[in-house]
Amino acid sequence: MNTDTIFREYRPSDAERSDRSAGDRLRHREKVRESIRENIADIIAEESIIGKNKDKIIKVPLRGIKEYRFVYGENTPGVGEGDGDARPGQVVGKTGKEGQGQGDGRAGDRPGVDYYETDVSLEELIDIMFEDLELPNLERRALREIPSDRSTKRKGYRHVGIRVRLDKRRTARQRVMRALATGRKQDLAQVEAANEMQEIAEEEREPQYGPAAVLQTPVKRRFPFHQDDLRYKHLETDTREDSNAVVICIMDTSGSMDTMKKYLARSFFFLLYQFISTRYRNVEIVFIGHHTEANEVTEEEFFHKGESGGTFISSGYQKALDIIAARYHPSLWNIYAFHCSDGDNFDSDNPAALRTAKELAEVCNLFGYGEIKPLGSRYYESSMLNVFRRLDEPNFQAVLIERKEDIWPSFKAFLSKDRVKE
Structure with missing residues (x-):
């Protein structure tokens, strides 16, 4: 049996490129969008939104997104009975407690529903609101067509791309992360210090840190950039409807x-x-x-x-x-x-x-x-x-x-x- 079909040779770049929290962030963001969709009618009813420009930040109250966890049972003594129509997973024998509702009852000792505020731009809120709407029966008028303008939107980053879209800051950050992952932190610090001295010398032309002084103390670049470090801006064409x-x-x-x-x-x-x-x-x-x-x-x-x-x-x-x-x-x-x-x-x-x-x-x-x-x-x-x-x-x-x-x-x-x- 060929072991290559089961085991794959380990490559450090695989671990360095992986982002274990990316899935969690994406899942959380989708939960937030889902909560906004569910409460959109209440959000629109707020007078503070009407008349704002799209750059304004709106604080949207969202119901707390809870993780699965173990909780203590009620430990209520007694025997329950039913008519035999219970379904798998149905919660039985649980009654309401004081402090759980939203009415004018007496104060209770039960926890309420957690809410938190998240900052959402009005433009993002509009995107969520209108994603299921469109002008009905929109037809292409052949006698008078107006070409639609196209624009580009930032859609994250990629490992490949053209040189003009290279994101230098993210590329440098990836190199730092790779250095830390491989235990070469000290070597990287030396290279960074030398690079910083050279940048200062080139910009300010100070005598003590001039180009000649820097060149007299050559620094071996023992941790160069790698192809896996490169991060390019990913742009996507945004095309809108083109009917007059x-x-x-x-x-x-x-x-x-x-x-x-x-x-x-x-x-x-x-x-x-x-x-x-x-x-x-x-x-x-x-x-x-x-x-x-x-x-x-x-x-x-x-x-x-x-x-x-x-x-x-x-x-x-x-x-x-x-x-x-x-x-x-x-x-x-x-x-x-x-x-x-x-x-x-x-x-x-x-x-x-x-x-x-x-x-x-x-x-x-x-x-x-x-x-x-x-x-x-x-x-x-x-x-x-x-x-x-x-x-x-x-x-x-x-x-x-x-x-x-x-x-x-x-x-x-x-x-x-x-x-x-x-």
Whole structure:
């Protein structure tokens, strides 16, 4: 029997290249990402996130990730009985204890659930949030194609690569690690000291440490760099979607939209804006604010300017139709329209609102309507959802937003990949 098929000759470089903690770090990072996904609705509901730029660091509270360990049993005396339907692994005979819940009960002596805060950049949080979302029914418009820009992202390090991508610091660190692993620490220290003296002499040109003085005391480089020490930066091309599209954001800015309603609407549009700018290139965004009249506004005005007055929802839809007719022909552009309002429309405008909504749905890939109705708000019976029930366009979808926690589920309902038609 050939022993080479079982045993492999030991090579020191194998042990030096191995990183036993890499798997643990990757597993922990995936646990963190999983926890963020599970709690994303609560994270989005925090007002501190809305309006931040992508470089800001967000402290995200995460449930403690526990390792497997042995624990003491309850040692509760008694005999248990059942009906015979228990399944393998099922926990039986364990009752709740004081101090374990989140209610207003008495103080207990049981440990609670551990939480800790981890620092996550808003850009990384956005990547996790939007990884399962995309613009539905995005089509390539052959008559007007806009080439997508490409960018590169750092994707770790490799053992091979071109010279210009050599990471000198990591390469030197690998050499130090190899020296320590082979017990040559003292030799390495001598070489490092000599190299440092030579660098100082070359930079400062001091007499006592000049080039001649250094050369008079030759140092034998007994621990040179090895091929296994080299670390090259690994860059990966980041290609984004390349279909020309326009997203039209329409928001009710009338007097009935109080502070809470405007916050919910702007939170939704903030997520939409971040999603579009992060996931897609060459997508134009149009902002429209309306009361009894509609106007195209800037991004700054859309997210920060408040207005008053009555409500003609049809004015916002008609403005969107005019902009589409003038600049974004449906045969050349993928068109997406989203509207947020409290649904408190002037009654005489409802027929016009329904008509223009139908016309908008006919030229859009997706038309979404979000009705903002905070719990306990007045005029709850006034709702455009009842009017839009007569709108049976397949690409129209309406959602109801009653609290901050509804923003993320509503956003996913519009842009989930499950909506995409094959």
